[in-house]
Structure formats: structure tokens, C-alpha cells
Amino acid sequence: xxxxxxxxxxxRAPRPSGGALDTHIVIxxxxxxxxxxxxxxxxxVVALMGPSGAGKSTLxxxxxxxxxxxxxxxxxxxxxxxxxxxxxxxxxxxxxxxQDPRLFPHLSAADNIAFGMRAHGLSRHAARAEARAWLxxxxxxxxxxxxxxxxxxxxxxxxxxxxxxxxxxxxxxxDEPLTALDPETAGGIRTLxxxxxxxxxxxxxxxxxxxxxxxxxxxxxxxxERGAVTQTGTVREVLTTPATRFAAAVAGTNxxxxxxxxxxxxxxxxxxxxxxxxxxxxxxxxxxHDGALLAAFVRPADVVLEPSxxxxxxxxxxxxxxxxxxxxxxARIVRLDHTPGGARVHTADPPVAVDVxxxxxxxxxLAPGMAVRLQVDAAKVRFAAV
Amino acid sequence: xxxxxxxxxLAIPAVVGLALLVLPLVALVTRVEWATLAADITSPAALTAxxxxxxxxxxxxxxxxxxxxxxxxxxxxxxPRTSAALxxxxxxxxxLPPMVGGVALxxxxxxxxxxxxxxxxxxxxxxxxxxxxxxxxxxxxxxPFLVLALExxxxxxxxEFEHTAATLGAGRWRTLTQVTLPxxxxxxxAGVVLCFARAIxxxxxxxxxxxxxxxxxxxxxxxxxxxxxxxxxxxxxAVALSLLLLVxxxxxxxxxxxxxxxxxxxAEARR
Numbered sequence: 001x002x003x004x005x006x007x008x009x010x011x012r013a014p015r016p017s018g019g020a021l022d023t024h025i026v027i028x029x030x031x032x033x034x035x036x037x038x039x040x041x042x043x044x045v046v047a048l049m050g051p052s053g054a055g056k057s058t059l060x061x062x063x064x065x066x067x068x069x070x071x072x073x074x075x076x077x078x079x080x081x082x083x084x085x086x087x088x089x090x091x092x093x094x095x096x097x098x099q100d101p102r103l104f105p106h107l108s109a110a111d112n113i114a115f116g117m118r119a120h121g122l123s124r125h126a127a128r129a130e131a132r133a134w135l136x137x138x139x140x141x142x143x144x145x146x147x148x149x150x151x152x153x154x155x156x157x158x159x160x161x162x163x164x165x166x167x168x169x170x171x172x173x174x175d176e177p178l179t180a181l182d183p184e185t186a187g188g189i190r191t192l193x194x195x196x197x198x199x200x201x202x203x204x205x206x207x208x209x210x211x212x213x214x215x216x217x218x219x220x221x222x223x224x225e226r227g228a229v230t231q232t233g234t235v236r237e238v239l240t241t242p243a244t245r246f247a248a249a250v251a252g253t254n255x256x257x258x259x260x261x262x263x264x265x266x267x268x269x270x271x272x273x274x275x276x277x278x279x280x281x282x283x284x285x286x287x288x289h290d291g292a293l294l295a296a297f298v299r300p301a302d303v304v305l306e307p308s309x310x311x312x313x314x315x316x317x318x319x320x321x322x323x324x325x326x327x328x329x330x331a332r333i334v335r336l337d338h339t340p341g342g343a344r345v346h347t348a349d350p351p352v353a354v355d356v357x358x359x360x361x362x363x364x365x366l367a368p369g370m371a372v373r374l375q376v377d378a379a380k381v382r383f384a385a386v
Numbered sequence: 387x388x389x390x391x392x393x394x395x396l397a398i399p400a401v402v403g404l405a406l407l408v409l410p411l412v413a414l415v416t417r418v419e420w421a422t423l424a425a426d427i428t429s430p431a432a433l434t435a436x437x438x439x440x441x442x443x444x445x446x447x448x449x450x451x452x453x454x455x456x457x458x459x460x461x462x463x464x465x466p467r468t469s470a471a472l473x474x475x476x477x478x479x480x481x482l483p484p485m486v487g488g489v490a491l492x493x494x495x496x497x498x499x500x501x502x503x504x505x506x507x508x509x510x511x512x513x514x515x516x517x518x519x520x521x522x523x524x525x526x527x528x529x530p531f532l533v534l535a536l537e538x539x540x541x542x543x544x545x546e547f548e549h550t551a552a553t554l555g556a557g558r559w560r561t562l563t564q565v566t567l568p569x570x571x572x573x574x575x576a577g578v579v580l581c582f583a584r585a586i587x588x589x590x591x592x593x594x595x596x597x598x599x600x601x602x603x604x605x606x607x608x609x610x611x612x613x614x615x616x617x618x619x620x621x622x623x624a625v626a627l628s629l630l631l632l633v634x635x636x637x638x639x640x641x642x643x644x645x646x647x648x649x650x651x652x653a654e655a656r657r
Contacts, residue, residue, distance in 0.1 A: 064553050089552040090561075096553045102546060106568045115564070116554035167555055 018042055018203025019093065019170030022075040025062045027055075034058055034227040037072075040171070043201040047208055047218035047235065051246055055227045056207045060173045063205070064096045065089035076170050090119070093170035099179045101160035103148035109135060109159045110144035116167035134162035138192060154185035161193065165200050172197075172204040178213060190216055211239060211250050223247050241297060241384040248297070256296045256350045257386055260287040264326065265296040265383055267350050274329040274350060276381050283383035293386040300344060300355040302380035307364050308371040328375040333368050336361070347374065411632065418629055419622040426626035434601050435609035436630060442517065442605060443586040446524035450532045450581045453525075455574070458536035459566070463545075473537065480530040487526050488594025495522070495595075519596035520603050524585035531584050532577035539573025540566065579642050583635060606631045 024037035034055035074082035081087035114127035138158040178186040231243040248255030258267035331347035342358040589607035596603040613624035
């Protein structure tokens with residue numbers, strides 16, 4: 001059956017769409033447990049993000065059949081290839097492209113691309129012709145005879161991508177394909193990748209640590225932390241209402257856990273509460289149940305920072321300064337981080353990051369330990385139930 | 387000398403080492419009796435010994451490749467403990483004096499030997515003191531060279547390229563012949579060269595296990611030994627034969643080197 005599928009897949013456009021992936025993988029080794037389920041629809045691109053050591057690469061290797069699973073399933077187009085008689089990696093139609101392009105060093109660029117097609121039974125001549133067409137598609141026309149050692153890192157990754165797509169995989173697994181490249185090269189390949197995945201109508205699972213990759217390549221985003229799926233949704237959903245601290249860091253937003261109170265978010269003590277309002281309808285509904293745990297989301301750029309006239313904000317504020325209004329509170333600077341346009345100011349209680357421009361840092365003389373007044377507009381705040 | 391950061395004083399032991407390798411050969415060449423060289427080399431006894439040496443060493447190398455390549459691959463892809471144990475076993479004939487190897491072979495294949503009795507009882511085959519014994523002795527001493535050289539290369543290459551080949555749809559045989567072996571080519575070539583060189587120079591095990599019968603088991607090293615011991619008055623033939631063996635060995639080495647350099651990507655070129 002796989003031969004028939006591959007044979008048909010080898011013919012020129014219109015290319016067939018990728019297969020359906022439905023998987024639940026359980027692996028235990030060295031005290032680490034991976035127990036994650038996810039599904040990718042035919043022609044869909046799903047991004048997989050998670051901190052280092054979350055099990056992302058292991059998950060991909062298990063789908064490809066390169067590591068043994070303890071239990072679970074890897075269903076490709078409905079049939080389980082990882083059951084009691086696991087299907088060998090070379091018969092799964094699953095291609096894995098990693099951070100390292102891993103081009104065969106003894107083969108030319110064209111022969112590297114032809115390798116997979118030859119393995120699927122295409123004649124030498126046909127595979128060669130197809131390989132040349134693929135080189136053209138990835139912007140390397142005329143590079144047929146080049147050895148991998150004669151190609152730059154970006155060119156190698158282009159060849160590796162062509163080699164992977166040329167086999168018309170049922171499922172394409174990409175493990176941080178842009179990480180090893182400099183930003184400019186990565187940008188070019190990200191665009192190419194998005195184009196080619198769409199053109200091939202490929203089913204793909206992309207591991208990345210970059211929210212931009214997820215946004216530009218994938219329609220859905222799965223968060224994997226410590227071996228378990230912590231959030232699944234459209235890329236937009238996950239990035240606007242991240243469910244964990246890690247997801248919030250990826251999305252570049254503040255995720256603050258507090259309590260719902262009369263349609264607003266609150267935290268802090270009775271005497272010095274911090275209260276955030278919102279203009280967002282769904283967010284207000286999420287805060288309807290008083291006392292329920294509630295996450296508030298505010299982008300660092302949407303927080304306004306002003307110097308505080310109170311040297312000891314918490315203790316002296318009630319007497320020396322006006323009481324804070326809703327959406328306004330006093331805090332102390334913990335740390336300053338460099339950002340391309342200025343600095344990210346980290347404050348404590350609640351832990352909120354604020355982006356400020358370099359000239360603001362200079363004008364206000366911002367430094368760790370300094371007391372500041374923070375303020376957010378209700379239009380910029382979203383809530384989600386925890 | 388090109389720059390680098392090596393302490394200059396290292397040049398002294400390096401030169402001494404080089405001299406230790408080259409000077410004996412120079413001494414050998416100085417003792418060549420050029421007048422009778424042609425006659426000595428083309429004497430029927432010499433040519434027979436050379437022919438026997440080349441053919442047995444070639445067959446032994448072939449046997450080593452047929453047995454040693456799969457063996458090396460199995461070791462390289464075994465678990466850490468198994469492969470360490472197998473490597474140790476393969477190394478034993480390497481550190482064993484060849485004479486001991488010859489005795490051991492005799493005890494296995496000899497008339498009273500474990501296999502020897504069976505072979506003779508069932509098929510009437512006697513191995514010791516035949517040309518087959520020469521080949522067996524050469525395989526025994528040369529196989530470790532091929533196995534260790536190839537195994538090291540295959541293992542250091544890792545399994546990542548093989549995984550890549552598998553996910554691209556290549557089965558086990560295609561992966562072996564198109565990925566694993568081509569990538570291990572430097573180790574294979576080095577192994578074959580060492581293996582052949584060891585086989586053609588083999589003396590100790592052959593002398594004990596195969597004997598010294600001209601035309602049957604008298605290879606070049608044995609012929610040289612005989613010439614040195616027997617001639618008494620003139621060592622001319624022995625020196626001439628030694629020179630012939632030296633030239634043959636260097637010739638084979640150059641042949642393989644020449645084939646090797648243009649085929650195999652170097653480590654630096656990869657990155």
C-alpha cells in the first residue's frame with residue numbers, strides 16, 4: 001500500500017495533500033515521562049512549543065518511529081503505525097527535518113534530494129529531473145552538482161527542505177528548522193517554508209521556540225511543558241490568552257493570576273490592592289464569578305510607567321499620595337533588561353514587565369530598587385479563567 | 387616546518403622516530419648486491435614465493451572483508467557493553483605474539499585438534515601445512531586490523547544520517563549501501579590497507595601452522611628467513627627478496643592512497 005501511495009505521490013503537480021495525524025505518545029526514560037496527545041488534520045500545519053527538555057524532540061522522534069514508545073498510538077490516515085507491530089520508520093511516510101540539515105556529505109545537492117525519491121522507487125532519471133525542479137523551487141537553480149560542504153548553512157537547509165518535501169510525506173516533522181541560522185537567512189527560509197508547505201498542502205508539525213515561526217507557519221499551536229500538553233488552540237488564541245507562565249513569555253505578554261471581583265481582576269492585600277478593569281466583553285464575562293481565579297493579560301508595551309513621588313510606596317502611599325485608581329498601582333523596579341528599542345523593566349508584586357524607550361530610561365533615571373507608578377488602560381487588558 | 391603552536395623541542399623525538407623507521411630500510415638497500423639483483427629476484431623460487439604471498443594475502447584480505455565488514459557493523463551498532471566486550475575479543479590476536487596464534491590454530495585444526503579431528507573424520511580434510519593454512523593464519527592476524535578500523539569510523543559517524551535515510555523512505559539495505567558504508571569509506575580503506583599489509587608480512591603463525599614448503603606454504607617472509615638462515619656465505623638472495631617485498635608493499639599502499647584521496651570527503655570539508 002505504501003508503494004502505491006508513494007508512486008502516486010511522485011507524479012508532478014497537482015500534488016496530493018498530506019495525511020491525517022492523530023497521536024498519543026507515552027514514553028518514560030531516565031525519570032522523565034512524556035505523555036502527550038495531539039492531532040494534525042490533513043494539510044494543516046501545527047506548531048509545537050515548549051521549554052528545553054519538555055519532550056518536543058522525543059515526541060517527533062516517536063512519531064517518526066526512531067524511539068520506542070511505552071504505550072500510545074501514532075495514527076496516520078487512520079491506521080496505527082506504532083501498535084503491537086510497529087511500522088518501520090522508512091514505511092511510515094513521515095519525514096523528519098531537524099535543526100541540522102543532515103545532508104549526506106558524500107552526495108551532491110541533487111542526489112541528496114533524489115535520495116528519498118529513489119528510495120520510493122523512482123527511476124534514476126526521473127528522480128534527477130524532479131530533484132532539479134525542486135532545487136529551482138527552493139531558489140537553488142544550478143546547484144545540482146554542489147556538495148553539501150560547498151553550500152552555506154541556509155542553502156543546506158533549503159536542500160534539506162526540498163529533500164523532505166520531494167518524498168511527498170504523509171506527515172512532515174520539522175524540529176527547529178530555523179534555529180541554527182542567522183536572522184536574515186532564517187527570515188528567507190521561513191518565507192520559503194510557508195510557501196512550500198502551502199504549495200504541497202503538507203501536513204506538518206513544527207517545533208519552534210519562536211512565536212513568529214508559529215504565527216507565520218502554523219494555524220494551531222500546542223504548548224508542551226514537562227512532558228505534558230498545557231495548552232492547545234489557534235495560534236492567535238494561545239498567544240493572546242497564554243495558559244502558563246512559559247506561554248506568556250513566548251507570547252511576550254504579562255500573565256498575572258489574581259481573583260475575579262465585580263467584573264474586575266484583583267490581587268494584593270486588603271490595604272494595597274491592585275485592581276485591573278477591562279473593556280473586553282468576553283473578558284468581563286470570564287470575571288463574572290467573584291472569587292474565582294482569573295488570569296489577566298497585559299502587554300509590556302501597554303503599561304505606562306511614571307516615577308513615583310513616594311519613596312516607600314506601600315507604606316507611605318495612603319498618607320502622602322493620592323490613592324491609586326483602578327488600573328493603577330505602585331511598584332518597585334526589580335531588574336532592567338535590554339530590548340532592541342530600549343529596556344524591559346521588571347517590577348514585583350504583581351510581577352509585571354513594562355517596555356520603555358531608551359530615552360525614557362535616561363530621562364527618568366530608572367534603576368533597580370526605584371519606586372514607580374504603573375498604569376494600564378482598560379482597553380488593553382484581557383482576562384481568562386484559570 | 388609550518389607554524390602551529392607545538393613546542394619546538396618536540397621535533398627532536400619526532401626526527402628520532404622517523405630515523406628509527408627509515409634508517410633500517412636504508413641499511414637494507416645499501417646491502418643490495420645490484421649485480422645479482424635481477425637474477426635473485428627472477429629466480430623461480432623467488433617468483434613462486436612472491437606469487438604465493440600476493441595470492442594468499444589477497445584471498446585473506448577478501449575473506450577479512452567478507453567477514454570483517456559485517457562484524458565491524460554489528461559491533462558498532464551493539465549496546466555499549468556488548469560492543470566493548472566484542473572489541474576486547476577482537477583486540478586479542480593483535481596483542482598476541484603471532485607464534486602463539488600459530489600454535490593455537492594448530493591445536494584447533496591439527497590432527498588432534500577440536501575441529502581438525504572432525505574435519506579429517508568426516509571429509510578427510512587436513513588443513514595444517516597447506517596453502518589454506520597460510521590463508522587461515524593470515525586471516526587470524528589481519529582480521530582485527532580491518533574490524534577495528536572500520537568499527538571506529540562507523541561508530542564515530544553516529545546513527546543520525548541513518549535515521550535521516552530511514553525517514554526519507556530508505557530500507558535497511560539501501561541505508562547500508564548508500565549511506566553507512568560510503569560514509570565509513572575512509573575507515574574501510576584504511577582497514578583494507580592495514581589488513582593486506584599485515585597479511586603479506588605474516589610470518590610467525592604461518593611458520594608454525596602452515597610450515598615452510600616451497601610452492602605450497604613458503605610465502606615471501608618465510609623465503610627470506612630461509613635465505614638468511616640457509617645461504618650462509620651470501621645473503622644476496624635474502625636481501626633481494628626483502629627489497630622485493632618492500633617495493634610490493636609500498637606499491638600497494640600508493641595504489642590505495644591514490645584511489646582514496648579523491649573519493650572521500652574530509653572532516654574539515656564537511657562543516
